[in-house]
Amino acid sequence: MINPTKSYKNTFTLLIITLLVIVFINISLGSVYIPLKQIFLSLLDGLVEKESWKAIILNYRLPKAITAIIVGSGLSISGLLMQTLFRNPLAGPFVLGISSGASLGVAILILGAAFLGANITAYAFTNWGQAIAASVGAFLVLSAVMLAAIKVRNTMSILIIGLMFGSLTAAVISVLAYFSSANQLQQYLFWSFGSLGNLSWNEISALSVTFFIGISLVIFIIKPLNSLLLGENYAKSMGVNVKRTRNITLISTSLLTGVITAFSGPIAFIGLAVPHLTKLLFNTSNHKILIPAVAISGAIIMLICDSIAQLPNSEYTLPINAITSLFGAPIIIWLLVRKRKIYY
Amino acid sequence: MKLADKHIIKTVNLSIGYTSKKEVKTITSNLNIDLDSGNLVCLLGENGVGKSTLLRTLTKVQPSLKGEIFINSNKLETINYTDFSKILSLVLTERLPDSSLTVFELVALGRQPYTNWIGYLTTEDLHIIESAFEKTSTTHLKDSKCYELSDGQLQKVLIARALAQNTPIIVLDEPTAHLDIHHTIETFTLLKQLAKDFNKTIIVSSHEINLALQLADELWLMTPNQFISGKTETLISNNSVQQLFESNLISFNKTLKQFTISNSQ
Numbered sequence: 001m002i003n004p005t006k007s008y009k010n011t012f013t014l015l016i017i018t019l020l021v022i023v024f025i026n027i028s029l030g031s032v033y034i035p036l037k038q039i040f041l042s043l044l045d046g047l048v049e050k051e052s053w054k055a056i057i058l059n060y061r062l063p064k065a066i067t068a069i070i071v072g073s074g075l076s077i078s079g080l081l082m083q084t085l086f087r088n089p090l091a092g093p094f095v096l097g098i099s100s101g102a103s104l105g106v107a108i109l110i111l112g113a114a115f116l117g118a119n120i121t122a123y124a125f126t127n128w129g130q131a132i133a134a135s136v137g138a139f140l141v142l143s144a145v146m147l148a149a150i151k152v153r154n155t156m157s158i159l160i161i162g163l164m165f166g167s168l169t170a171a172v173i174s175v176l177a178y179f180s181s182a183n184q185l186q187q188y189l190f191w192s193f194g195s196l197g198n199l200s201w202n203e204i205s206a207l208s209v210t211f212f213i214g215i216s217l218v219i220f221i222i223k224p225l226n227s228l229l230l231g232e233n234y235a236k237s238m239g240v241n242v243k244r245t246r247n248i249t250l251i252s253t254s255l256l257t258g259v260i261t262a263f264s265g266p267i268a269f270i271g272l273a274v275p276h277l278t279k280l281l282f283n284t285s286n287h288k289i290l291i292p293a294v295a296i297s298g299a300i301i302m303l304i305c306d307s308i309a310q311l312p313n314s315e316y317t318l319p320i321n322a323i324t325s326l327f328g329a330p331i332i333i334w335l336l337v338r339k340r341k342i343y344y
Numbered sequence: 345m346k347l348a349d350k351h352i353i354k355t356v357n358l359s360i361g362y363t364s365k366k367e368v369k370t371i372t373s374n375l376n377i378d379l380d381s382g383n384l385v386c387l388l389g390e391n392g393v394g395k396s397t398l399l400r401t402l403t404k405v406q407p408s409l410k411g412e413i414f415i416n417s418n419k420l421e422t423i424n425y426t427d428f429s430k431i432l433s434l435v436l437t438e439r440l441p442d443s444s445l446t447v448f449e450l451v452a453l454g455r456q457p458y459t460n461w462i463g464y465l466t467t468e469d470l471h472i473i474e475s476a477f478e479k480t481s482t483t484h485l486k487d488s489k490c491y492e493l494s495d496g497q498l499q500k501v502l503i504a505r506a507l508a509q510n511t512p513i514i515v516l517d518e519p520t521a522h523l524d525i526h527h528t529i530e531t532f533t534l535l536k537q538l539a540k541d542f543n544k545t546i547i548v549s550s551h552e553i554n555l556a557l558q559l560a561d562e563l564w565l566m567t568p569n570q571f572i573s574g575k576t577e578t579l580i581s582n583n584s585v586q587q588l589f590e591s592n593l594i595s596f597n598k599t600l601k602q603f604t605i606s607n608s609q
Contacts, residue, residue: 087441223463227456229443233436237403238456238509239429285443288463 008282008289015296019303026068026303027061029312060197063204065303067196070204070211071264072274072302073295074256077218079271080278080294084225084287085249086159093257093271096158096250097141097165102261103192104169105137106130110188111176127198127263130191134262141165142254155232155246193319194265196306203263210259217252218291221245225287269324270305273332274298280335301328351414352381352512352545353402358411360394360401370409371397375571379562381512384539386556387549388588389566395549396517398566402547403515404428415513429457433509435502435516440490447493447501448486451476454508476507479542480534496527503534513545514538520552528552532559554602557585 028039034053041048042057078093086095094100109129145165149158177185199207224245227235232242257271278294279285302324309323359373371394379385389395400406402413404420413420415431423431433454445453454476455469465473477483480500485493493501499519506514516535520528532552536559539546550556556563556576563579565572565588572584579585586596595606 220461223456223459223461226449226463227453229441229445230450230453231436231438231441233405233438234434234453236405236425237429237432237434238453239426240456241425279444283444285445286449 008284008293011282012293012296015293015300019296019300022300022303022307023065023069026065026307027057029307030056030061030310031313031315032056033313063199063201064197064306066204067199067207067264068302068306069299070207071196071260071267072270072298072300074211074214074260074298075267075271076274076278076294076298076301077215077291078253078257079273080275080287080290081218081225081249081253082271083275084228085246086155087228087231088156088159089276090272091159093253094166094266094268096162096254096257097145097169098138098254098257099261099266100166100169101138101141102134102258103137103266104141104172105133105135106191107173107176107188108137109133110191111173111180111184113184127200127203131203131262135258138254138258138261141169142258146250149246149250191265192321194267194321194324196264196302196320197317199263207259207263210255214252214256214259215295217248217255221248221252222287222291225249226285229285265321267324268321269328270298270302273324273328274301276332277301277335350380351378352416353377353379354414354417355402356412356414358401358413359409360397361409362397362406363409368409372566372571373410375411377564377573379545379573381545382539382543383545383561384536384559385545385547385562385564386560387547387564387566388551388553388556390568390589393566393568395566398564399515399517399547399549403432403434426457429509429511431511432513432515433506433511435499435506435514435519437517437519437521440498443490445490446486447482447488447490448473450490450501451486451505451508454505454510457509472510473508476504479507479538480504495522496524496530499523499527499531500534503531503538507538512543513547516546516548518549518551520550529555532556535559553588557601 027043028034028036032053034056038048038053039057040046042054043062048054075093079091082091082093082095083089085091145158145162148161152158152161177188180188224235224240224242227238227240228242228245235242260267274297275290275294278290278297281297282289282293284290305320305323305327308327309318309320311318355375355377357373358375358377359370360375361368361370361372363369375398387395387398397406401408404423404425407421415423451473452465452469455465455473456463459465459469474483477486480503482497482500482504485497485501490498490501503514503516503519520531523531532555535546535548538544539561548556557580560576562573563576563585565579565584567587567590572579572587574584580598580601589603592606594603596602597604
């Protein structure tokens with residue numbers, strides 16, 4: 001009897017342990033030093049020396065760690081889906097114009113407030129206000145891309161249409177920015193830096209629910225995604241409904257990236273880089289292995305980036321978007337130079 | 345199934361071609377095919393004569409323009425894609441996209457029409473995969489990555505994938521296009537053997553006329569003006585093969601069963 005696919009139990013165990021360790025490290029680092037034992041006590045709802053420590057852990061660091069996990073896994077899975085669907089290693093979660101749509105929404109809210117009337121200015125600087133604007137923007141641009149996708153049979157054309165919509169929205173944002181005040185520009189810029197903190201437990205619940213809906217959809221397309229590895233013609237000949245698979249992929253990706261971008265800003269690089277890193281680590285194309293692997297790796301890398309961005313024991317927090325690229329790009333380059341080629 | 349309709353593939357006045365917004369471009373019309381199972385069929389014809397279009401139409405990739413196609417006496421358009429994937433499998437000429445699939449995973453993908461929603465391989469699936477490896481003598485390759493294979497090995501593995509799909513009909517589009525003469529002969533012999541030993545109906549489009557004349561049970565000859573199908577021996581003896589190329593450069597030698605360069609000058 002021939003044995004089926006290689007087992008990755010050990011690698012997975014290692015990844016999960018790493019994830020747990022990193023979650024803990026992430027929570028223990030921050031501008032205020034909190035002793036290890038007190039962190040445990042806070043998490044286990046025990047008696048903590050200082051009430052403020054408990055508040056910092058439970059209301060600031062823990063939500064941030066959870067956000068990092070969801071953002072990291074969600075973006076990475078979306079990136080993987082896009083890379084398989086478009087059979088293009090340069091595809092990422094934002095190729096469908098989701099990030100540009102979200103940016104446009106927020107830009108109109110913050111930069112365009114002056115044109116639209118003062119009564120929306122009040123919402124422009126709240127989390128929910130920005131999240132809703134981003135969602136609406138992402139949804140509108142995405143619908144436009146999807147409408148185009150229905151007309152277009154070629155999957156590659158959808159990729160290009162997504163990129164074109166990105167250029168369009170970037171141009172509109174430039175025009176808006178040109179007419180804006182310095183104060184508004186700064187506010188918009190801060191959103192575009194990305195941020196994992198400042199999410200309330202309510203917002204995190206909204207994020208988690210969408211995350212789980214998105215992930216559940218993905219589980220159902222694991223099998224057709226694997227046959228798409230041979231190309232659309234083979235997939236069709238094996239009874240795969242290519243169009244339906246494509247639509248489910250697009251919907252779950254937009255759900256995941258749309259909501260994540262709404263709450264945490266357009267976080268670059270993770271969605272593009274983590275699938276590559278995971279493929280190098282696991283050396284497989286089987287989505288049954290890759291999807292959980294990418295989810296865990298994404299969470300780990302996002303947590304590491306966030307820990308670095310905090311600049312432990314200092315008052316400053318660097319923009320998360322800068323850290324993800326500063327930290328990730330050299331690693332990818334190094335891995336590629338060393339291993340020469342990634343096979344998808 | 346009715347006894348009279350024993351043909352596994354039958355076409356009636358079939359027209360093939362493309363429809364665009366402006367016009368209907370017919371490539372060939374009045375194709376009448378009656379094919380019994382267990383035959384190795386070679387589809388021969390010049391480049392651009394419509395071989396791929398015919399295969400694409402028969403494999404439900406593109407619609408026919410006119411006429412009917414029956415597979416096992418069922419109209420092709422009434423068979424849904426899931427059922428069709430259990431009747432007919434493909435070996436395409438296109439390059440596989442880059443991936444780090446192992447040979448085992450590639451062949452196992454052939455079981456997709458039968459596996460559950462997550463693609464779990466049962467003991468039965470594993471047995472069928474194993475026998476597909478044995479039939480193509482590729483068992484030793486199963487742990488290799490697909491990108492490590494030579495063209496000849498890859499072709500055999502792709503045939504193994506089609507076998508794992510366990511369909512009565514296998515269609516191959518120019519399977520020997522990138523192969524040297526040794527691997528070409530090996531591939532054709534393998535196909536012949538599969539048709540004979542396992543009663544598979546195998547349709548191959550090819551430019552290997554000399555091999556096809558020696559190994560094929562049936563020939564489908566496509567020329568710009570007509571489509572001729574029939575037993576290889578019949579087509580050789582009634583001079584149909586001679587009409588394949590309208591050229592003074594080559595002519596068909598019946599005793600040698602091959603085309604030779606004309607020595608008229």
